[in-house]
């Protein structure tokens with residue numbers, strides 16, 4: 286009932302021609318660029334990796350083997366687990382969560398400062414300064430970080446100059462560069478939703494709480510954070526999804542021995558040329574991240590609708 | 595409850611950069627008094643209130659509450675509670691949590707808070723509504739919740755920043771009486787801000803009239819209305835007919851002003867200006883529309899104005915008659931509606947008479963702009 290009204294209003298506001306065109310474009314985008322490719326991946330993931338001659342033949346049947354491979358590896362008896370890949374999977378999810386939480390703590394004070402300082406010219410300048418580095422390609426940014434974190438990079442030089450360390454620290458091998466790179470890659474996607482909600486908070490509410498004797502921690506806990514929750518969750522969702530699915534940063538900044546789950550997917554597709562196996566891995570990652578996001582939203586009592594605001 | 599606590603502003607200046615928002619304010623507010631700041635938008639009312647509540651420090655001068663200098667004491671440490679112009683209820687908290695927020699701060703248990711909130715809800719006639727959210731209440735109900743929330747902290751001074759401005763006329767009038775009753779019941783000092791002179795006059799023990807950062811007069815509502823200290827006060831508080839001219843003669847508290855267009859008129863020198871007004875000074879004389887009477891020529895032409903009727907408007911409780919005096923001077927007269935069909939015919943020439951006590955004269959000055 287309500288949806289119908291939204292549609293009729295949409296057409297009234299935009300006119301029938303423009304309205305249909307917009308709807309058509311959105312529909313095209315959704316169906317051809319989002320839904321169909323994902324469906325074909327889903328289909329791929331349930332099929333054997335057959336030589337071209339057998340595709341469509343009697344051997345081309347649905348199977349769970351691609352998914353079983355993630356659990357048990359090539360052990361056909363399912364006695365041992367595929368610890369290597371599973372460990373990479375768990376590590377990727379946990380690290381993406383850690384990056385997300387780190388970003389929340391980093392962005393909250395910044396967003397509060399930007400959002401509540403009444404949009405002076407100085408603040409707007411700060412925001413622009415934050416955006417400028419993102420005009421540069423993601424891969425270039427990752428390489429720049431690699432140089433900074435390298436053995437004779439800026440950071441090590443500075444630490445040694447200050448006599449804080451004798452030997453250069455291997456930031457790359459210890460994955461510090463990777464986490465820094467991931468955190469940095471999507472930090473604006475955390476900052477801006479937070480900034481938007483915090484800016485919309487009526488300053489009088491903060492002052493009212495203050496007037497009633499509340500300390501700053503309490504004001505944040507009771508007034509600012511509850512108000513900012515949809516923004517925090519929407520930022521966290523994006524950062525988590527994108528970090529878990531990142532490829533450039535792990536490729537460039539990851540240590541030689543550590544793999545990100547997306548790199549496994551990449552290897553299945555392009556090194557082993559087994560698209561079916563790769564699709565299964567990709568789907569597992571996608572579904573797990575979605576479940577995690579929905580669970581977190583449930584726990585923090587945030588609706589999809591709030592996030593869209 | 596207590597008899598309330600006095601608030602003093604001593605020589606308070608508040609500047610924002612080069613802009614002077616409050617200039618040399620000296621105000622004494624007695625404990626338990628209902629004190630109003632009245633002035634047009636942007637004159638610095640909120641700024642004064644923020645200085646009392648502690649959200650900003652005066653650039654100069656002192657704020658004292660109960661005789662104690664408040665310099666360096668933050669808003670969360672002052673015995674004041676502020677009701678904001680937009681109420682600033684917490685939209686995500688239930689009504690009872692809103693009301694008892696100041697107790698949450700001091701660590702009271704949920705049971706105690708709920709109990710106190712329910713008591714206050716009874717007081718504001720919203721019993722049983724504690725579990726709603728602010729968005730589920732009407733404007734007047736939100737208003738009352740804001741008052742209850744402020745009172746919950748047992749403040750010594752309640753500061754109200756135009757809390758009724760968002761309400762419709764009927765509700766506003768009702769809330770006026772209610773606020774006054776609450777103030778008398780709890781007995782604490784109320785500092786009330788408004789640009790509505792009706793509110794200030796009906797509720798307050800004292801009124802301070804402000805103009806662009808300057809306090810022109812502090813007095814009872816009655817005195818502000820009858821004995822305005824400046825042309826601004828005379829023209830801002832209530833309606834007034836203004837006659838400009840020069841003082842021709844002064845005898846004691848009465849003066850004759852040679853008006854530019856209405857001849858010589860007799861008026862009472864406003865109390866604060868007695869002895870300060872001299873012959874030949876530029877002056878302004880004010881007569882309220884309701885102080886003008888029809889016909890009844892007393893024989894004294896220094897209290898009679900002759901004018902032609904231009905228009906008549908029916909206001910319900912009175913008729914407003916607009917007249918044109920000599921030289922095109924516009925004059926407004928209010929005649930109580932006691933059952934007449936109408937007052938006069940258009941173009942009719944009338945003699946308007948007034949009692950000297952109802953006309954005040956003072957040095958010329960700035961008027962409140964319409």
Ligand SMILES: Nc1ncnc2c1ncn2[C@@H]1O[C@H](COP(=O)(O)OP(=O)(O)OP(=O)(O)O)[C@@H](O)[C@H]1O
Pocket residue numbers: 610613615633634635636637638639640641642789
């Ligand atoms: N933080 C500030 N910085 C600069 N100027 C300010 C600041 N706060 C207030 N002012 C200025 O001080 C003057 C008085 O403002 P104030 O808010 O006290 O007015 P007000 O009398 O409460 O008006 P209103 O009835 O519209 O609420 C205004 O001209 C305003 O522009």
Ligand SMILES: [Mg+2]
Pocket residue numbers: 639640641679755
């Ligand atoms: Mg104001």
